[in-house]
């Protein structure tokens with residue numbers, strides 16, 4: 001029974017492990033501006049190449065190049081930069097507060113801010129979002145009050161999830177953002193269902209959903225792809241390829257065999273692979289796919305090629321499975337730095353303004369956090385009413401729950 | 411003998427079986443190089459190589475289907491589902507396939523697979539890291555369900571499960587990984603090193619599947635429980651004015667009803683205690699079997715302590731979790747009416 005050669009199975013292995021010097025020389029990344037931009041109604045059969053390249057606008061010398069340049073106004077780009085900065089500062093603050101015991105858990109999106117912020121900007125506010133747990137920039141870009149986000153993470157008396165969910169599993173109906181599930185992949189095909197209903201009702205709103213590359217292995221991913229293709233649903237299906245799924249590198253989701261964007265081909269939909277750290281490119285491909293969907297062109301799969309700069313969550317220690325400085329050599333840089341440097345290059349921003357913006361955001365986040373704490377934290381101060389834990393299981397509380405609530409004495 | 415916590419005991423069981431049996435392989439999400447999110451497979455890939463201990467794609471249905479296929483082809487896979495809260499994508503593979511394969515093929519095919527999965531609450535994990543879904547599986551014919559409450563039993567039962575020719579679900583109460591838990595989060599946590607069941611043989615031994623264990627003798631009342639609630643019940647028994655017997659089931663399916671009935675017929679009173687939600691929980695099955703076996707010896711209605719019938723609520727963990735107080739209330743009610 002011993003494997004005969006001792007090496008019969010292909011067990012994928014990442015390029016580097018702790019203690020090794022990281023480099024990404026193997027990555028085939030084209031120069032910015034070199035990929036053409038097809039018409040939004042192009043037949044998916046003509047689009048194979050877009051799934052196997054990397055669509056880029058910003059080069060590493062602070063130029064915006066090529067047909068995909070969305071030509072955003074400086075104000076829009078400054079909003080994008082400001083929201084990405086807010087997302088990062090918010091993440092840092094919340095993680096620190098988790099460390100000192102104010103909440104049970106936290107997950108940062110560091111390095112991936114362009115994905116959520118640029119995409120939120122490229123979509124309409126009426127479009128419905130079905131995110132995973134790593135797109136807090138969607139809420140921030142859509143203008144959710146950080147205080148509300150913090151109240152949720154602290155499970156305090158103002159938490160709109162009423163203390164029932166782990167931190168970061170936001171829900172925000174007013175912002176057209178769906179209740180986030182902790183079960184991977186489950187929302188992928190639900191977004192398709194929402195989009196199908198929108199088409200059925202003859203409405204203009206589309207849906208967008210996000211999974212990590214690890215989650216493309218789930219059956220739910222394939223349900224979403226099949227159903228979206230079959231019904232030509234107006235939906236954007238996003239795969240955030242941040243290289244790591246906890247300790248498993250993207251090879252365990254099949255990323256070494258084919259790109260994630262190229263999965264789209266087998267279902268007959270366009271797949272676009274984009275530099276996920278390039279704010280302008282992410283904006284441009286999202287706009288392309290949204291215009292296509294709104295125009296009756298159906299779904300698009302977008303792979304955001306990026307890197308998870310932080311730990312998976314506060315329960316994780318990445319130094320156990322990858323070199324600690326891997327992110328520093330990631331060839332596509334940092335999304336905030338790249339947009340910032342571009343804005344400076346074109347004379348629309350400066351180091352001083354950047355510093356001032358950071359200080360302003362920092363002060364705002366600290367102030368909001370103080371206010372949030374005044375409504376309680378997981379372990380101190382006020383909480384949602386205990387009796388409320390028996391609510392919302394059903395619309396009306398059935399007798400068994402009423403009796404159990406009485407037994408608890410609340 | 412060595413001092414082991416439950417993580418080390420589970421690791422050791424897998425180590426022993428990888429060593430003894432070339433057909434044993436271990437896989438699951440993050441179990442390879444990383445050694446699992448709870449370290450239950452730490453060091454095993456290094457020791458036995460990537461061919462025998464490896465990571466999988468994130469697809470629980472795929473993991474169990476892979477295990478079944480390998481099991482059919484003469485291997486003995488041990489698959490980890492990272493949290494039992496994520497076992498549902500594998501539901502069909504467990505319910506319709508693994509547990510019926512022997513039956514539907516007239517005994518021609520079977521898959522001797524072991525599914526390890528951390529379960530239970532008490533770790534502030536919210537609704538996706540705290541569930542106790544054992545009752546969903548005990549309802550299924552053809553799959554055994556095991557839930558140990560200490561390192562010694564965990565290792566011996568896991569070895570039995572791996573050697574068993576039927577599919578087994580091995581639930582690991584994660585709140586017990588590092589030490590017994592008595593239901594009171596304010597109480598300083600204890601390790602297994604001071605507990606007699608933290609003494610674990612380093613080599614091969616088994617604890618039989620399907621055998622309950624009386625962990626405290628008493629005359630007045632029997633508590634029937636398993637997993638984390640064994641320790642909560644023992645703590646409540648100590649505080650109680652009554653002389654309470656406590657049975658740790660260890661295996662849910664097949665249920666050791668003879669052991670339970672012997673005790674309940676002797677004490678005449680009993681309580682069933684589990685962390686899982688009450689309605690349709692495994693407690694209901696135990697209760698009705700006791701009624702069948704002990705009705706004429708019962709002196710009071712059977713008590714039941716369980717989680718409320720709601721999803722696991724993050725901020726109300728300690729109002730949800732059935733702690734010592736709820737067990738004591740039930741003892742009082744069954745004893746005093």
Ligand SMILES: Cc1ncc(C[n+]2csc(CCOP(=O)(O)OP(=O)(O)O)c2C)c(N)n1
Nearest residue numbers: 134182183184212213214215244245246496
């Ligand atoms: C169905 C299911 N299986 C397992 C898990 C445990 N888990 C949580 S996050 C994660 C990794 C996800 O990786 P990826 O999809 O790449 O997203 P990322 O975290 O990188 O954003 C795993 C395995 C889960 N939440 N749900």
